[in-house]
Structures are given as structure tokens and as C-alpha cells.
Amino acid sequence: MNGVKPKGIVVFSGGSAANNLVDVFKTVRENKKGSLSYVIPISDNGGSSSELIRVFGGPGIGDVRSRLVRLIPDDPDHDDSEKAAIKAFFNHRLPKDKAEAKQEWIQIVEADHPLWTNISNAKKELIRSFLNFINFEILKRLRPSSTFNFSSASIGNLFLTGARLFSGSFESAIYLLSSICSVPSHTLVLPAINTNFTHHISAGLSNGTQIAGQNSISHPSIITALEGQSPPSEHEETEMHDRIEDANLPGSLPTLRKQYITFSKSDEEDLPAKIERIWYINPYGQEIRPPANPRVVEALKECQTVIYSIGSLYTSIIPSIILKGVGEVLSSPSIRHKILILNSTNDRETGPSSSPFSALDFIASIAKAGAESRGFMGEVRKGEFRAYVTHLIHLQGLGTPRVDKEELAELGIETIRVYGRRVDGENYLRYDEKALVQALEVTMGRKGPGVERSRRNTLEG
Incomplete structure (x- = not known):
């Protein structure tokens, strides 16, 4: 051994989609014998996180929680019922019905729920102490104008919020949940911003439209009004929200203060134009x-x-890249x-x-975000793309983004096509x-510099 510390792997990702590849990254890390760090954005203001943000403020924690729970190690040689119980516990969501959700929450807090089965007393009482704490904080904030809605609430999100409020530290709360979930020390889950405050993003479209808030960017906004009435103006809506006593600043943007507990991830309408840029905003919409x-x-x-x-791309990956300090290191040849x-x-x-994105459009967006992190605005020249992306791994088939291998090769970006598979009921390919493990290892040099990119067991037939 030469005493050189193995270099690590950093993965930029969001929540649910990348959770399907956790075992891939785990295998690659084991073979490289280095560290693995997941960088997770904290700008999500949809789902049950929206209610926690409305009442308590703070970062969007859903993707951090889901990754920590997904990293609970599986030991095929042992029947570890407690790990399975902890995974089920922190992934559990309360019923959609508001009254039923509150009733089930009380059962969980009082340790009178089947979810506690197979969790040891020591861990149960530790977990329950933070659930009791967040429950007490919810009761403290109860007002005639504002009551907490437990509908579809994630138990893991409630626990992580309770731990953050108790310790005053988001990082400490993550450490506690990591310990309970037995996440290995060589694997870290890092929030893109370590904060106790809410950070929202805004999108600028090519037609000049601006959309504030991650949920409004990712999912169609539904304007509701009583039959025969027009929806309230922004001024009327702001005044209406100002009468609600919650964690939001008076006069802040209504779209950042709404409850987005229920929305559809499948019924997506097209945006009116392409997204050109993502940036962070304060509660009043200023960059x-x-x-x-x-x-x-x-x-x-x-x-x-x-x-x-x-x-x-624009709500899971870009929000982490545009932060100050990231682009400078990303563009480094090190x-x-x-x-x-x-x-x-x-x-x-x-x-x-x-007009769907091609592979080159994805790469251009990443390069532009990296440049903006460094303070450079405007378009990035194609010749600079390789400073941020050196290799592209992709699938090929119906519905996949177009990959122009010749053009990418001219830019110095290598492409590797891998096998895909279809799952019944899904209209898209999965890796x-x-x-994918082999493609990553070949790219990272595990097989040595002489490996060809067209290995039969890597490429799609």
C-alpha cells in the first residue's frame, strides 16, 4: 500500500428516482473502496413537507429522509426484523383523510400502533421522545386560523423535523436519523444547504414567464375558486394568507405559502415554454x-x-449545482x-x-448552472461543457432523449449505451x-485504460 487515501464518489440527486439506483452506487463504492456522498436539494415545498414548512419553516426534508431510510443496510445472511421495522416506520404515511390521519398519529405517539412491533424498547423510546416533542410543538402553534394537517404526513419527516427543532441543527438531526437507520459511516447524505430556514427556487421560461416554488415548477398548479367566482388576485391572496398565523413572513409570495399536500406526479401538463434558468429566491420573490x-x-x-x-433535472440536480462554491470545484480538472x-x-x-430535450440539452443545462455558481451569467460555449460533464451513460429506445454521439465526441464527451428493461405497467425503460454498475466501473477505470466501450455485457444488444 502506498498510503494514498482512495478518492470518493459524489452523487447529485433528488429523492425517489435516484433511490432506485442506491444499490448500484453502493456496489461501485465497495469496488472502489472509497467514500460515497449524496448531495440532496432542500428546496422541495410539495407534499407533506409543505405543511411542515408552513407551520415550522425550515428546509424541505423529504428527499433527505427518503435517502437515509433507503440506505438502511440489508443483510441477506440474517433476518433483521428490526431494520425492516424501522424502514417501514420512517417510510409510513398517515391516511389521506384528515381525521383518520390525526387519530393514527395519536396512536403512534402513544406507542399504541403495530408499526412499533419489532423495534427494540431503547430505539422505540428514543424515537418516540422526538415524536412527542414535535407533537408538543404542533399543539403550541395551534391557532383558530391555523391547525396542523396530518393528511398524508410522513412519520420520518415529522421525526426529522422534531429532531431539528430540538437540537437547533439540521446536521444533528440527520446524524441522529443516520444512526438509528445504521447508515454506514463511509456513506453520507449531505443537504445541499445546511440550514434551519426555508429556501425556495424560481424558474425562468424562454417566453419570459417566471414560476416561483419547486412544486409549481414540477407539477401543474390548479387554481380553485367557488363556482361563479373569479380566483382571488395576488393582493387579495396575500392579505388572506397574512391573516393566518404560521411560519411565513407577512406579505411573502402566496405561492410559497400554500399547502401542496396532494398533487399528481403522473398527470403532468406541459410548461408553456422551456425552462432557461433556475435561481433561489427569498420569501418575496427576489433573487x-x-x-x-x-x-x-x-x-x-x-x-x-x-x-x-x-x-x-431542474428541481433535483440544478438546485445543488447553482449554489456558490459548487461550480468552482466541479469545473476543476482534479x-x-x-x-x-x-x-x-x-x-x-x-x-x-x-420539443423535448436531447442529451446535449441536459449537459448544456448542467454547464450553465455550474457557470452561474461561479458568477458567470449567459450561455456557456459548447467547448466548455466538458469541464462539467466528461461522460454520458444512456439508454436507447422509444421515448428516450436523443443522443448525438458524434457531436458529443467532438466536445470530448464519451458516451456509453447500456441495457434497459421494461417493467409491466410502465411506458419507459429502466436501467x-x-x-449500469459495469458502465460506471469501466468509465471510472476499474478495468484499466485499454477497455473498449462496446463490451457486449455493457451495451444494449
Whole structure:
């Protein structure tokens, strides 16, 4: 041994989509014998997180919680019923019906619920103490104008919020949940911003439209009004929200103060135009430039490989890249491999369907975000794309984004096509895990410099 510390891997991702690849990244990390860091955005203001943000403020924690719980190790040689119980507990959501949800929450807090089965007394009482704490904080904030809605609430999100409020530290809350979930020390879940405050994002479209709030960017906004009445004006809506006693600042944007507990992830309407830019805003809609979590910058400085995982480009990946301090390190040649795992399909953010994003569009967006992190605005020259993306791994088939290999090769970006598989009921391809592991390892040099990119067991037939 030469005493050189193995370089780590940093994965930029959101929540649910990249959770499907956790075992892939775990295998690659084990073979490289280094560290693995997940960088997760905290700007999500949809789902049950929206109610926690409305009442308590603070970051959007849903994606952080889901990754920590997904990282609970599986031991095929042992029947570890407690780990399975903890995973089920922190992933559990209360019923959609408001009254039923509150009743089930009381059962959980009072330890009178089947979810506690197979969780040891020591861990049960530790977990329950933070659930009791958040329950007490909810009761303290109860007002005639504002009551907490437990509908579809995530128990893991409630626990993580309780731990953050109790300790006064988001980082400490993550450490506590990591410990309970037995997440290995070589694997870190790092929020893009280490904060006790809410950070929202805004999108600028090519037609000049601006959309405030991640949920409004990712999912169609539904305007509701009584029959025969017009929806309230922004001024009327602001005044209406100002009469509600919650964690939001008076006069702040109504779209950032609404409850987005229920929405559809499947019924997506096209945006009126393509997204051109993402930026952070304060509660009044003004642009701000927050710095990245120092631990994220540190992880990037110590890594050899960066992976941009599958997921929503503009709400899962870009919000972490545009933060101050990230682009400078990302563009450094000290990071040898900068790998984009291309989505198998375009979504609302990378449409519209009449003009879907190509692989080059994905890469251009990442490069532009990296440049903006460094303070450079405007378009980035194609010749500079390779500073942020050196390799592209992709699928090929009906509905997959177009990949122009010749053009990418001229830019110095290597492409690797891997096997895909279809799951019954889904209209898109999924990555084959074994093929993706091999593609990543070949790219990162595990097989040596002489490996060809057209290995039969890597490429789609």
C-alpha cells in the first residue's frame, strides 16, 4: 500500500428516482473502496413537507429522509426484523383523510400502533421522545386560523423535523436519523444547504414567464375558486394568507405559502415554454445567491468522480449545482470523471413534448448552472461543457432523449449505451443494474485504460 487515501464518489440527486439506483452506487463504492456522498436539494415545498414548512419553516426534508431510510443496510445472511421495522416506520404515511390521519398519529405517539412491533424498547423510546416533542410543538402553534394537517404526513419527516427543532441543527438531526437507520459511516447524505430556514427556487421560461416554488415548477398548479367566482388576485391572496398565523413572513409570495399536500406526479401538463434558468429566491420573490453546505464543497474537493443521477433535472440536480462554491470545484480538472446518467424519458421540466430535450440539452443545462455558481451569467460555449460533464451513460429506445454521439465526441464527451428493461405497467425503460454498475466501473477505470466501450455485457444488444 502506498498510503494514498482512495478518492470518493459524489452523487447529485433528488429523492425517489435516484433511490432506485442506491444499490448500484453502493456496489461501485465497495469496488472502489472509497467514500460515497449524496448531495440532496432542500428546496422541495410539495407534499407533506409543505405543511411542515408552513407551520415550522425550515428546509424541505423529504428527499433527505427518503435517502437515509433507503440506505438502511440489508443483510441477506440474517433476518433483521428490526431494520425492516424501522424502514417501514420512517417510510409510513398517515391516511389521506384528515381525521383518520390525526387519530393514527395519536396512536403512534402513544406507542399504541403495530408499526412499533419489532423495534427494540431503547430505539422505540428514543424515537418516540422526538415524536412527542414535535407533537408538543404542533399543539403550541395551534391557532383558530391555523391547525396542523396530518393528511398524508410522513412519520420520518415529522421525526426529522422534531429532531431539528430540538437540537437547533439540521446536521444533528440527520446524524441522529443516520444512526438509528445504521447508515454506514463511509456513506453520507449531505443537504445541499445546511440550514434551519426555508429556501425556495424560481424558474425562468424562454417566453419570459417566471414560476416561483419547486412544486409549481414540477407539477401543474390548479387554481380553485367557488363556482361563479373569479380566483382571488395576488393582493387579495396575500392579505388572506397574512391573516393566518404560521411560519411565513407577512406579505411573502402566496405561492410559497400554500399547502401542496396532494398533487399528481403522473398527470403532468406541459410548461408553456422551456425552462432557461433556475435561481433561489427569498420569501418575496427576489433573487438570492446562497452558499453551498461547506461539507458538500469539501466532499467535492476530495472526490475523484461526480455522478449526476437520474431524476428531475431542474428541481433535483440544478438546485445543488447553482449554489456558490459548487461550480468552482466541479469545473476543476482534479475531478477526473463527471458522469451524467441520462434520464430514460423527458418529463414536464425537460419538455415541452413538441420539443423535448436531447442529451446535449441536459449537459448544456448542467454547464450553465455550474457557470452561474461561479458568477458567470449567459450561455456557456459548447467547448466548455466538458469541464462539467466528461461522460454520458444512456439508454436507447422509444421515448428516450436523443443522443448525438458524434457531436458529443467532438466536445470530448464519451458516451456509453447500456441495457434497459421494461417493467409491466410502465411506458419507459429502466436501467439494468448490472449493466449500469459495469458502465460506471469501466468509465471510472476499474478495468484499466485499454477497455473498449462496446463490451457486449455493457451495451444494449
